[in-house]
Amino acid sequence: MGWQIQPDEFESRVSPPEGGGSSAWYFLFVDGRLASLAERGIPQPIDDDAFRWLDVEIRERHYLGQFRGRACYAVSASGTLPEGYASSDLRGWLGRVEPPVFYLAGRAQQILEWLDTHRYCGRCGSETQAHGTDRARECPDCGLIAYPRLSPSIIVLVTRGDEMLLARNANWPAGFYSTLAGFVEPGESVEQTLHREVMEEVGVRVANLRYLGSQSWPFPNSLMLGYHAEYAGGEIVCQDGEIADARWFRFDDPPNMPPGTAISRWLIDAFIDARKAASGG
Numbered sequence: 001m002g003w004q005i006q007p008d009e010f011e012s013r014v015s016p017p018e019g020g021g022s023s024a025w026y027f028l029f030v031d032g033r034l035a036s037l038a039e040r041g042i043p044q045p046i047d048d049d050a051f052r053w054l055d056v057e058i059r060e061r062h063y064l065g066q067f068r069g070r071a072c073y074a075v076s077a078s079g080t081l082p083e084g085y086a087s088s089d090l091r092g093w094l095g096r097v098e099p100p101v102f103y104l105a106g107r108a109q110q111i112l113e114w115l116d117t118h119r120y121c122g123r124c125g126s127e128t129q130a131h132g133t134d135r136a137r138e139c140p141d142c143g144l145i146a147y148p149r150l151s152p153s154i155i156v157l158v159t160r161g162d163e164m165l166l167a168r169n170a171n172w173p174a175g176f177y178s179t180l181a182g183f184v185e186p187g188e189s190v191e192q193t194l195h196r197e198v199m200e201e202v203g204v205r206v207a208n209l210r211y212l213g214s215q216s217w218p219f220p221n222s223l224m225l226g227y228h229a230e231y232a233g234g235e236i237v238c239q240d241g242e243i244a245d246a247r248w249f250r251f252d253d254p255p256n257m258p259p260g261t262a263i264s265r266w267l268i269d270a271f272i273d274a275r276k277a278a279s280g281g
């Protein structure tokens with residue numbers, strides 16, 4: 001997927017390189033809101049010059065790595081931003097900045113949230129410290145190591161010939177349909193999760209799973225693994241309290257769908273494009 005960070009664009013590191021180098025970027029969260037050098041309304045990370053002059057109280061400053069040769073930091077602080085700055089929640093950057101910059105901001109928010117909730121050992125209560133070589137917190141008393149939290153989940157478009165199975169979550173605005181999704185449980189393979197979730201949510205069996213790609217989704221810490229799967233049997237039965245409606249839609253007559261920034265939309269568009277190509281249109 002072209003909207004991801006490319007492998008050669010970002011180098012994840014735990015400690016900054018010697019000697020500084022080119023200008024840094026600070027993904028700065030002031031009282032939980034992402035600060036921006038709001039140039040012409042387009043959000044922009046805080047750069048060295050701006051960061052130096054900001055009068056905020058730094059709570060956490062964590063090095064993330066190098067993005068296109070630029071050192072990137074996640075910073076949490078409290079205080080007031082001066083005039084000329086803007087702030088928003090992370091969703092305010094979605095679709096408004098270059099996708100790699102959004103994913104870096106999402107990385108920063110997840111790391112800061114993890115640091116904030118792992119100041120103390122979950123086993124013995126001692127104060128944790130930075131691990132020497134890994135991005136991890138370590139307990140000096142009992143040795144427990146805590147890594148950033150990630151929740152893998154599957155997201156799947158079930159297809160049957162020219163049709164795709166889309167569902168409406170009970171909490172969504174009326175008229176919107178999307179793919180099925182669910183979290184991987186301990187002990188499960190991703191394939192097992194997929195079969196289980198599809199059965200739980202809509203009561204059908206699937207076969208021929210095909211992995212298409214993944215997306216980091218930092219609300220709060222999902223890693224979504226995207227699949228196509230072919231219908232293999234059963235009648236649609238919507239899961240009580242979870243799925244308000246589920247039905248088959250022809251590729252050339254889709255309902256209202258999620259925005260283009262979501263992997264669900266990418267899975268749907270990939271199917272629609274393939275069917276269009278197959279039908280000569």
Ligand SMILES: [Zn+2]
Nearest residue numbers: 121124139142
């Ligand atoms: Zn401990």
